[in-house]
Amino acid sequence: MALQVDVAILGGGLHGLSCALQLARQGAEVVVLERDWIGRHASTANAGGVRTLNRDRQELDLGLAALTLWSSLPEMLDEDCGFRPVGQVRIARTETDFATEAARVQALQSDGYTHEEMINANDLKALLPQLGPECAGASYARNDGAADPHLTLRAFRRAAERAGARMMEGVTVTQLSRHNTYWDLDGIVHAPNIVVAAGAWSGSLARSLGDELPSRVRASMMTVTERTSPFPGPVVGCVGAALSLKQTTAGTLVIGGGVQGRADLNTGRSQVDFERLAIGLRLPLQLFPCLEHVRITRCWTGIEALTPDHLPVIGPSPRREGVFYCYGFSGHGFELAPITGFVLADLIAGHAPRWPLKALCPSRFWK
Ligand SMILES: Cc1cc2nc3c(=O)[nH]c(=O)nc-3n(C[C@H](O)[C@H](O)[C@H](O)COP(=O)(O)OP(=O)(O)OC[C@H]3O[C@@H](n4cnc5c(N)ncnc54)[C@H](O)[C@@H]3O)c2cc1C
Known part of the structure; x- marks a missing residue:
C-alpha cells in the first residue's frame, strides 16, 4: 500500500526540511523522501555563512x-542553530575595488536598502585587527553572520x-507518474503535490x-584549521576573489568561498582538488x-546545483500540475533556508507569494 499524503518532498536537505516544517505546521500531511540520509x-557540507552582503537584487528581498528569521530561529524551532550575527565584510584591496563597491552600495541605498554600508581603511583595521596589508576599505553588512550547519539541520529536522x-x-525517487489527482512516486507514496528539493x-x-531546466553541478571546497588564538571580527570575503573566512566557537577557522573541486553526480561523491585548494x-x-603557521586539519567538498544565472529555481512547474521546484541555490542557499518553507507553503496553498519570485520562477529559462 502506498503512503497517501498531501505533499511529498523529494530531498532531505535544509530546503526540503524547511518546506516540510511549514507545510506540516499548516496542517498538511507531509513526507520527506531522502535518497541517502537527511x-x-x-546542507551539512556548507560553510554556514548567513550573508545578505552582495546578494543578487533578484533574491535580496527573500x-x-x-x-x-535567523535571529528568531531558537523560538521558531525550539532549538539553537548557532547563529552569531557577527557581520560580514567584503574587503576592497585597491582603491578601484573600493570605488566599484561604493557605487554598488550607493545604488542599493538609493533603492531604500540599508543593510550594507561602506567602511574605510581605518574602520576595517579596527574591525579586523589581524589584517596584514593596507586595504582600501570594505562593504559591510553588520547584521549578517554565520550559523552551525549541523545544528541548523538537526533543528529543522526535529521541528x-x-x-x-x-x-x-x-529512498531514491526514480519514477514519477501522474494519475488523475495525484503523483505516484515509485509506488511508495501517492501525493497530489510534490516539491523537488533534491539539490x-x-x-x-x-x-x-x-x-527542461538548465542545471549544472558545483563542488565547492572547504578547509578547516586547527584551533587558533582568538580571531575576532566578521566573516571575511573579498572583492574579486572566492573567499569566506570565519572562526567557529571552537576556535578553528573555516575557509571556503567557492573554490571548486570535482563532483560525480552518478556516485554522489565529490573530491578535493588539492592543487586548486592550495592556490x-x-x-x-x-x-x-x-595564519602562516596555522595547520589545516580537514578539507572536504560538497555537491550542489548551479543555475545559469546563479539564482535558485523556486515556484510551480508551468507544465505539470502539482509540481513545485525549490533548488539551484548556486552556493548561497544556506542563508535562504528559513524562508523557503514559507514560500513553498504559500504557493502550494494557492496564496499569492509574499515576496517577489518572478526572477526565480522555473519558466524564466524558456523565454
Ligand atoms: C562547500 C559548500 C559551502 C557552502 N557555503 C554556504 C554558505 O556559507 N552560505 C550559504 O548561504 N550557502 C552555502 N552553501 C550552499 C548551501 O549549502 C546550499 O545552497 C543548500 O544547502 C542547498 O540545500 P538543498 O536542500 O537545496 O540541497 P541538499 O542539501 O543537497 O539536499 C538535497 C537532497 O536531495 C537528495 N536527493 C537527490 N536526489 C534524490 C532523489 N531522486 N530521491 C530522494 N532524494 C534525493 C540528496 O541526497 C540530498 O540530500 C555552500 C555549499 C557548499 C557545497
Whole structure:
C-alpha cells in the first residue's frame, strides 16, 4: 500500500526540511523522501555563512526576510542553530575595488536598502585587527553572520518531525507518474503535490517530468584549521576573489568561498582538488600573514546545483500540475533556508507569494 499524503518532498536537505516544517505546521500531511540520509549533501557540507552582503537584487528581498528569521530561529524551532550575527565584510584591496563597491552600495541605498554600508581603511583595521596589508576599505553588512550547519539541520529536522512530517531515508525517487489527482512516486507514496528539493539532482528529476531546466553541478571546497588564538571580527570575503573566512566557537577557522573541486553526480561523491585548494588558500594568507603557521586539519567538498544565472529555481512547474521546484541555490542557499518553507507553503496553498519570485520562477529559462 502506498503512503497517501498531501505533499511529498523529494530531498532531505535544509530546503526540503524547511518546506516540510511549514507545510506540516499548516496542517498538511507531509513526507520527506531522502535518497541517502537527511542532510547528507550541501546542507551539512556548507560553510554556514548567513550573508545578505552582495546578494543578487533578484533574491535580496527573500534574503533579507530570511535574515530576520535567523535571529528568531531558537523560538521558531525550539532549538539553537548557532547563529552569531557577527557581520560580514567584503574587503576592497585597491582603491578601484573600493570605488566599484561604493557605487554598488550607493545604488542599493538609493533603492531604500540599508543593510550594507561602506567602511574605510581605518574602520576595517579596527574591525579586523589581524589584517596584514593596507586595504582600501570594505562593504559591510553588520547584521549578517554565520550559523552551525549541523545544528541548523538537526533543528529543522526535529521541528518538522514534531509538527508531524515523516522522514523516509534511503529512498531514491526514480519514477514519477501522474494519475488523475495525484503523483505516484515509485509506488511508495501517492501525493497530489510534490516539491523537488533534491539539490544537484533536481535538474534530472525535472527533466524526467518534462521540464527542461538548465542545471549544472558545483563542488565547492572547504578547509578547516586547527584551533587558533582568538580571531575576532566578521566573516571575511573579498572583492574579486572566492573567499569566506570565519572562526567557529571552537576556535578553528573555516575557509571556503567557492573554490571548486570535482563532483560525480552518478556516485554522489565529490573530491578535493588539492592543487586548486592550495592556490585558493594563498589569498587568506596574504590578507592574514599571522595564519602562516596555522595547520589545516580537514578539507572536504560538497555537491550542489548551479543555475545559469546563479539564482535558485523556486515556484510551480508551468507544465505539470502539482509540481513545485525549490533548488539551484548556486552556493548561497544556506542563508535562504528559513524562508523557503514559507514560500513553498504559500504557493502550494494557492496564496499569492509574499515576496517577489518572478526572477526565480522555473519558466524564466524558456523565454
Ligand atoms: C562547500 C559548500 C559551502 C557552502 N557555503 C554556504 C554558505 O556559507 N552560505 C550559504 O548561504 N550557502 C552555502 N552553501 C550552499 C548551501 O549549502 C546550499 O545552497 C543548500 O544547502 C542547498 O540545500 P538543498 O536542500 O537545496 O540541497 P541538499 O542539501 O543537497 O539536499 C538535497 C537532497 O536531495 C537528495 N536527493 C537527490 N536526489 C534524490 C532523489 N531522486 N530521491 C530522494 N532524494 C534525493 C540528496 O541526497 C540530498 O540530500 C555552500 C555549499 C557548499 C557545497
